């Protein structure tokens with residue numbers, strides 16, 4: 001039951017051979033989203049073959065292929081309707097099924113990356129047994145996914161529950177890559193952070209200016225040491241993510257909220273803040289548990305591998 005799995009992010013692509021929830025071997029390569037999905041697949045294929053060599057698994061023993069893609073993916077046909085602005089821009093026209101069939105001739109399944117991460121947490125992680133779950137993935141962008149009555153909420157085209165990172169927060173906000181204005185992820189996501197920091201008048205006096213990369217890991221670390229700009233950026237991001245959590249509760253009434261993506265590593269600060277914000281501002285007057293993804297950064301790859309073993313059809 002070994003599966004070739006790929007979790008395609010905005011910064012890196014995780015590639016693995018997964019067997020019944022166990023990652024036998026994993027590699028990360030750069031995503032280079034401006035190059036498009038076809039070129040990404042051309043770079044993914046040889047790495048999967050290398051992983052086979054390293055694990056001693058024959059190619060013919062790979063039973064399916066699973067791809068988690070940062071895109072709006074139709075639940076039945078697998079049609080890719082929309083991608084984040086400028087990233088993997090060829091994806092809606094790229095004939096992914098034909099490419100996989102020609103290259104590997106194996107059953108394949110692909111879906112939105114946040115859906116894959118939530119599927120991983122439902123099967124193996126913190127959401128096991130939950131019926132109604134909302135997930136926020138905080139990484140390069142901000143993704144959301146929702147399961148209701150035990151089933152992934154998709155709507156007709158795959159958009160339902162997925163666009164929490166693209167809810168408008170300010171009507172006067174600038175254009176987002178998705179076409180909307182003033183979106184959540186323009187305010188608090190890893191792609192938006194470096195410009196926010198650099199444009200602040202506090203930047204030159206901040207320890208962030210000396211960091212090799214401006215990440216939320218650095219922001220939370222330096223905020224803990226009292227850096228003024230880091231504290232401002234952290235406070236802003238916490239508020240944005242808490243608003244996103246509140247919106248998910250208002251819209252979907254989940255039993256559980258799960259936080260995934262790299263930034264969820266700062267859950268010790270984020271979760272208490274969210275609870276406080278939700279108590280103060282959410283219509284729901286009951287406690288909604290909030291937990292970091294138990295599978296951490298591996299939720300997407302384990303989730304898509306599980307979905308591939310369950311749902312892969314050669315025709316997709």
Ligand SMILES: [Zn+2]
Pocket residue numbers: 165166167176177178179180181183184
């Ligand atoms: Zn947007």
